[in-house]
Amino acid sequence: MNMPPSPQSPGPYGAPPPGQPTPGPYGVQQPWPQQPYPQQGFPQQPFPQQQGWGMPPMGPPAPRRNRTGLVIGIIAIVLVMLGGLGFAVSKLAGAAGGFPEAKYRLTVPPTLLNGQYTLAQDLTEKSQESLKNASQRDIRDPQGAAGQYSGAKGDGTSLVFSGVYGRVKNPAKQRDSMLRGAREGDGATIVTPPKDATPAGSDVKITCQVLSKSQGAFSVTFPMCAWGDSNTVGSVGVVSPASAGQNPSDIDVAQAAELTVKVRNEVRRPIGSGSTR
Secondary structure, three states: OOOOOOOOOOOHHHOOOOOOOOEOHHHOEOOOOOOOOOOOOOOOOOOOOOOOOOOOOOOOOHHHHHHHHHHHHHHHHHHHHHHHHHHHHHOOOOOOOOOOOOOEEEOOOOEEOOOOEEEEEEOHHHHHHHOOOOOOOOEEEEEEEEEEEEEOOOOOOEEEEEEEEEEEOOHHHHHHHHHHHHHOOOOEEEEEEEEEEOOOOOOOOEEEEEEEEEEOOEEEEEEEEEEEOOOEEEEEEEEOHHHEOOOHHHOOHHHHHHHHHHHHHHHEEEOOOOOOO
8 A cells, every 4th residue: 555645755856845836947936826736637827927937027017107207297297387387477578558457366276177186286386486587568466376186097197287367468479478488398399289279168269289298218298278368377288197108199189178178267266256275
């Protein structure tokens, strides 16, 4: 009668006893189960972690890398927009005539678009800094307002709003100046020239352009839309995981214009109304 092997006996070819992980070729541990093998042979295993003979495990998944690049892209957009803000106030010559009455201001609400975006960073101080020593030939009593908002889906999508309010002369020129300042920003490239649109329900013209902003080896392409009225000038840009190297032809500029109108309706408030900041 044959005696069963001792539990302490090594397996064939010097392998560890059953119940211990079996080292694979070149010292790579294979995902064998942690229980003894059945007597009728080896069970079929899916080998979900096996990368091939001697290959090291793959690095972090692509979404994580996209989020890292997205942070760079968001910072790039913030700098581009705030740069355009200062340009809008200081570089245009004023026209003859008086300034309109101040009736509206810009705010930075805690959420936008029915909670689709949540305020992640209030950039108002930075926007105020960009207006320091700005000429008041075109906007009297200029004040800045800006914020970065995170998307509710948690996929890294962010919305950046930037604007200036006061008594605005030639609002259309101020709007165009803000867009020009952004595309002339450091590292920014104009991909799609500015186009005008008047979305349904909007009482102002919206102008949109598509920019590409590079930071080292990383590049992000995104739409930027702006408006201008007698009291407020503002811009909106959205960056998502798809923004990294996306094809400009895939960007829906009309949709970006509609989004900008909705943001304007939420951040623009009558003077004297309760603060949303």
